[in-house]
Amino acid sequence: xxxxxxxxxxxxxxxxxxxxxxxxxxxxxxxxxxxxxxxxxxxxxxxxxxxxxxxxxxxxxxx
Numbered sequence: 001x002x003x004x005x006x007x008x009x010x011x012x013x014x015x016x017x018x019x020x021x022x023x024x025x026x027x028x029x030x031x032x033x034x035x036x037x038x039x040x041x042x043x044x045x046x047x048x049x050x051x052x053x054x055x056x057x058x059x060x061x062x063x
Contacts (some may be wrong), residue, residue: 016024026034
């Protein structure tokens with residue numbers, strides 16, 4: 001668990017900080033495209049969280 005917890009932020013920093021990577025290049029050369037990707041990511045995460053909450057609210061039927 002610790003490896004996953006620290007590995008994910010580490011990978012994120014590696015992708016964002018290295019200037020030859022796609023995200024910094026998009027931020028400089030294609031800001032509207034980057035904003036669209038961020039909005040799609042937020043929308044997808046919101047839908048996934050809403051779906052998980054809905055699944056956790058469903059009570060099993062008594063047989």
